[in-house]
Amino acid sequence: MINGMLEKVIATFLLFAAAISAGPASAGSLRAGEYACAGSGGRILIGLGFILKSDDSYTDLDGKNAGRIVFGGTGLRFVGGHLDGQVGRNVRGGSNFEINMISCSHS
DSSP: OHHHHHHHHHHHHHHHHHHHHTOSOTTOOOOSEEEEEEOGGGOBOTTOOEEEOTTSEEEETTSOSEEEEEEETTEEEEEESTTTTOEEEEEETTTEEEETTEEEEEO
8 A cells, every 4th residue: 555655656757757857838828818728529528628828827616626737748647626637738829638548738
């Protein structure tokens, strides 16, 4: 049990460290504003949307759960907030990216 938890903590730390050391996303950071996330068939997934502020902090759509986004390479990582631990990939155009099979776009 403890070894499994320790492995998760180490893995999270390594991902976070890689995101920091990589510097800003090569695709550029995301534009500030509201983002909606959709699953297969383009269905909007309630609860995954967020509002990104210009300082790379974010909140859920109700403004109650706050966190921040760390950019690295062509991806990003959510730290804190309702999307804590989620990793976004394939950042493009400053307004689109994916979390696994979910597409998130600036509204």
